[in-house]
Structure formats: C-alpha cells, structure tokens
Amino acid sequence: MKISVERTGGIAAITRVWTVEATSESAMNQWQPLVEACPWDTVPRTPGAAAREFADAQPDRFIYSIRAGGRRAALPERAVTGPWRVLVDSARAAAEQERPAGNGTGSTGG
Template identity: 45%
Template sequence: MIAVVRTGGIAGIRRQWHVEAGTDDAAEWIDLIDRCPWDQERDGGPGADRFMWSIQARTPSERRERELPDSALEGPWRALVEAVRAASV
C-alpha cells in the first residue's frame, strides 16, 4: 500500500491518493519505493504557501514514511507520487 497526502498551498486544501499493489504489479511498485532516498537528509521546510507531501509505503517486509516540501519532490520521489496519483482509486 502506498499513500500520498498533499497539504498546504494558498488554499490549504488537503488532497490524498493511495494504491494497493496487486500480485501482478507488486514488483513494479516495490521498485518505485526502493528507488526513493528514504534515509537522505532533507533540506529546509515547506515555505509560505507551498505544498508539503507525506508519503507512506508498506511492503511485505517494511514500512516507510517521509514528509517532503514541494521543492524536494523530484526524481524518484516525483516518479512515485505521479504513479500513485495516476493509479489512485
């Protein structure tokens, strides 16, 4: 299961997306999760009127959670978030 929550912005609206990986696509989701630098130090905070992203991922072997300012949502983080948003139910 992967959950993404976006908060902040000018209107302060909270949006959320999630996906439950099936047996057919679990390897693809785990690969997206593993590419993200979960343990890397993050720079700065969200800033005024900027989005914050909360990402939670649960695999059979581990559970990960990370909060990122919009400015840090790049590379593998953006790929994961965009995939979850596209597949969200």
C-alpha cells in the same frame, strides 16, 4: 503493499490523498522498484520534521507525506524530485484512474 501520498498546504490549504494498494504479484512488481528507488533514509519522516529541516521552504507551498509499507517520508514540494517525483506522480495517476467521480481520494489494486 499500501502506498499513500498526502498533499497538504497550498494557498487553499486543501488536503488531497492518493492511495494505491499493490496486492497482486504484478502490482508489487510494478510498485516495488519505484518505492526502492527513493532515498527514504535521507529525508524527514514527519511534516514537522520536514518543516524544521527545510525551514527556508516557501510559504503557501505543498508538503507531501509519503508512505509505502512501513516507510515514511515528508517533503516540501520543491524537494519532490527525481525518484520521489516518479513515485508521487505514479501514485496520483493510478489513484485518480481508479477513483469514483467526485471523490477526493482514490485507491487501486493490482
């Protein structure tokens, strides 16, 4: 399973992408519960839909586009809480741990 978190927006409008490739059984056992804990069916799937649903979102804040297998979600920074925060932070940490120095993206296998 491929897990990807893309963060766009912010004051500098810099896009960051963190990618995790859970290919082994142990990696799937680690990532599957994090993915399953997120309420995928209750949030927008695209940044445009997120912008409409969260029209009161604060300017210059991040928007997160999250993909895990065939699932997609898009959330403003303030809505990345609970299981979403755990998934985003875990993917970011895992990707940054495996990322070559100076590269803006990362991936990790298991």
